[in-house]
Amino acid sequence: SYVLTQPPSVxxxxxxxxxxxxxxxxxxxxxxxxxxQKPGQAPVLVIYYDSDRPSGIPERFSGSNSGNTATLxxxxxxxxxxxxxxxxxxxxxxDLFGGGTKLTVL
Amino acid sequence: EVQLVESxxxxxxxxxxxxxxxxxxxxxxxxxxMNWVRQAPGKGLEWVSYISSSxxxxxxxxxxxxxxxxxxxxxxxxxxxxxxxxxxxxxxxxYCARGTGYVDYWGQGTLVTVSS
Numbered sequence: 001s002y003v004l005t006q007p008p009s010v011x012x013x014x015x016x017x018x019x020x021x022x023x024x025x026x027x028x029x030x031x032x033x034x035x036x037q038k039p040g041q042a043p044v045l046v047i048y049y050d051s052d053r054p055s056g057i058p059e060r061f062s063g064s065n066s067g068n069t070a071t072l073x074x075x076x077x078x079x080x081x082x083x084x085x086x087x088x089x090x091x092x093x094x095d096l097f098g099g100g101t102k103l104t105v106l
Numbered sequence: 107e108v109q110l111v112e113s114x115x116x117x118x119x120x121x122x123x124x125x126x127x128x129x130x131x132x133x134x135x136x137x138x139x140m141n142w143v144r145q146a147p148g149k150g151l152e153w154v155s156y157i158s159s160s161x162x163x164x165x166x167x168x169x170x171x172x173x174x175x176x177x178x179x180x181x182x183x184x185x186x187x188x189x190x191x192x193x194x195x196x197x198x199x200x201y202c203a204r205g206t207g208y209v210d211y212w213g214q215g216t217l218v219t220v221s222s
Binding site: 031033042043045048049086090093094095096097098099 | 141143206208209214215
């Protein structure tokens with residue numbers, strides 16, 4: 001079965017750029033979606049179809065996908081970006097989520 | 107405004123059953139596919155089941171196949187999850203989630219606890 005691999009944690013200073021990766025076999029051939037989840041809240045879609053941003057999501061959030069790695073990039077990180085981030089793909093009649101990455105803003 | 111409101115969660119003994127409901131409003135429910143996604147305490151997201159807008163296509167995660175049944179009533183703008191033969195590992199917050207391929211709206215979730 002298909003597996004999505006995310007680093008458990010990423011730390012970044014305010015104002016810097018955070019990059020959260022999502023690894024999978026030939027993931028570049030799939031559409032990758034990203035969600036942000038803050039404690040006690042439901043997830044929020046931040047990137048869909050690799051690099052599209054829903055309305056209301058700041059331009060600081062961007063995505064890319066190629067080869068075996070998809071990446072969520074958060075520019076000019078703010079304290080409010082601290083959250084868990086999950087990648088997701090649809091594969092063989094099932095949705096798959098990565099294990100999640102906790103973003104810590106130092 | 108799109109709203110998804112889950113209900114039906116609670117404490118149930120192992121081997122028991124529970125039926126979750128999701129009331130949808132603010133959009134044309136019959137036009138959208140829906141999902142159930144769960145999250146065990148302190149753990150990540152796990153997709154559970156998918157149902158197309160007309161109920162013609164249904165998928166389940168291997169972990170719940172044969173035990174859970176997803177359904178919908180477009181006349182009542184409602185989504186359901188019938189959960190049978192519940193196990194301790196089914197303990198989680200269950201989210202109702204709209205979308206095909208990706209989820210653009212989530213409910214706030216309902217907690218299911220399976221314990222004796």
